[in-house]
Amino acid sequence: MAATPHRIVIVGGGAGGVHLATRLGRRLGRPRGGQAKAEILLVDRDASHIWKPRLHEVAAGTLDSGQEQVSFVVQASRHHFRYWPGEMTGLDRARKVIRLAALADRNGVEVLPARELSYDTLIIAVGSRANDFGIPGVREHCSFIDSRDQAEEFNAVLRNQVLRCLAGPDEATLDIAIVGAGATGVELSAEINTALDFAAGYGVGDLRRRLRLTLIETAPRILGALPERVADAAQRELRRQGVTVLTGAQVVAVDAEAMHLKDGRRIPAPLKVWAAGIQAPAFLDRLDGLETVRSRQLVIRPTLQTSRDDDVFALGDCAFLLPEGETHPMPATAQVAQQQAEQLARGLEARLAGKPLPEFRYKHGGALVALGHYNAFGSLGRLGLLGDGTFIQGRFAQWTYVSLYRRHQLGLYGFWRSLMFWLADLLRKAHAPRVKVD
Template identity: 45%
Template sequence: METILIVGGGAGGLELATQLGHKLGKKKQAQIILVDKNTSHIWKPLLHEVASGSLDTSTDGVAYSAHGAKHYYQFQHGEMIGLNAQSKSVRLAAMFDEEGRVVVPERELAYDTLIMAIGSVSNDFGTPGVAEHCYFLDSPKQADKFHRSLINAFVRVNQADAREYLNIAIVGGGATGVELSAELYHVAALAQRYGLAQINAHRLRISLIEAGPSILPALPKRISNAVRTELVKLGVEVLENTKVAAAVENGFFTAEDKTIRADLMVWAAGVKAPDFIKQLDIFELNRMQQILVTPELQAKGVDDVFVLGDCCGCQQEDGSWVPPRAQSAHQMASLIAANILRRRAGKAMKAYHYKDHGSLVNLSRYSTVGNLMGNLTGNSLFIEGRIARFVYISLYRMHQVAIHGWLKGMLMILVEKINRAVRPKLKLH
């Protein structure tokens, strides 16, 4: 029986495992194995809500083992550290418990077809002090770590003199940095309901630092301008054309020798594929360390390996690269599932063509703005307010339906609404 191994359970990897599980795993035509270093899945665009405490990973996450049992694939908990393309095997690191004892030793998994879907990590560009002093939001574990520090900071400021503020500096004016900035004001307002009476938006000092001339550089100017206006209304200090030269324990130094004081520092500037991909010394890579692929999303020069999501370096006909977005991973997962089935049937595989359906930026409960690409007219439609918020939420709902199916997806949405009505709106632990 053919073994199809998927490394990475992000948006694309989990959707692909689900599709292949139903197409091949259910009928015992292939063994589908999903590998991830985490035990549960959180949609990556929501990690800023995990960091702020608006989303609880213990109740909103999808457990891979339980999901796999219902969707006909196996889950292996582990972190990929090696690949032998000749023998077609992947090496996983040993797993340890909290006391440092080995739970599972280092092991190898054989495959017939491998799909690399390991996502991306933040790129600190070698900036001194960033790794030591900044929080990152690349995984639920990192987001939880920031959240614990945020709650501790709230408690400290709540007990402090009224003239003391909580200074938070966020580097990176992309979607993550922008959405986290707004979400932090929202959770500060919520904190008052749960015993932190002295915490409010006026006790926050948030700086959003962007090295380029504009926040949200990948989006149309009209959207970035609208978002900047909303952030300034909230109280965010938007610092564009500001390059960080170094991070220290209590803030940042800029290239212009300006000091930006901060109690908490978040680095959300730039992405790259994980460093271990380069260390494998197997794949052709671009400057973001993404694996270069053929139009059919197969790794160049390596047999029987497909690539999807943020770690996929797919260059389009116009010379541009497919952006690392959730919609890209979703489209790639669907194409790879189809190509695997076509290849098994002896048919020619199809080429990938990225379809940009637009982008939305959610500023917590305050506003949502974005653009939708008109498939009929070819034009971009600017939307904001409640309509934009509805569309933004719909993107996550589509992901839930993709991994759970329509019936369970709708039930999950119902349960989620019930939970939001009966449990605290802010995670305080």
């Protein structure tokens, strides 16, 4: 009787999770001699994946998420893993099972009851979300864009606000406030301007003239994780677009009509977005004794194993890894998550063969921010052809930014399928509207 294959359960289908499932499926899930080396399961409450760094485009309406999504069922069938719908809520490390919440449809009707799923090796890659810091009114009155559903919901609200503005008097304004001037907040600010420019090209009125967009940041400057030269260039471009950038400004309360700052200022904005801070999902804080930090991230070792369980791994935004000799943990970026997924795919294959796990070594590939169709700025990392720290802008920076997504597709689909997707994108852009107008 054949032995049961080692079961590897990956929770979370973001940039790290879907890459890991795809790579492990190719390496370990393909049946050879009648049986695979391992059974690979990907667990996610959504049925498809969209690259999180593009959610600001979905929110602004300049990206059709239906065209860009990766179906987990299709990806699994082509790359020898299984998709398992569900949302993790708990863990029993002694029994080696995870708990999944009941699955309901959009009308709240239960489709599947609460369940348990066993594992031999568990990888948690559930990402992160914005942190409201307990500020009154944020959850009630602000939009978030941490998921595709949230981004699409914001876009629907944005289009409604645009219609109200167009139907109002000539002096009516479109007031928007975005809190958090990291990459998400900065790129969303520029992408909204881009969307209104595109809409004007279809005869939807001169909306840019009416836009009053305020970007609020608590820190002394925007894009704190990026080099200062990149941040300064991005701030100049935002101001050229008409965005009001407030730094050193702390939001202390939010109501239906405005943001309230600590210094007494009131920023009127019926449409508000919260993109500040990061924190991992709340259930990680009570995950059967695993060690977490204040942001709820799971503490991991350089091997990507959690600090208290050799059979439980974590990667990406939900993982806290402080490299030896460093004062800051690994940043919460898709670049880090994908590199961790690549290493863990090799490492787990070695582990099943009785070899030790390698330690993670991050290779900084640079930092980039794209400001809609206007401009892009960045700094090349050690992988850059022009040398570490080289400042780039304009068309070259925009091309480099786009190449990050193309590399993401390459890892998921392989060269030939990726090439077909790239050609399809070019054909679609030649005839499809550049912004969602219906």
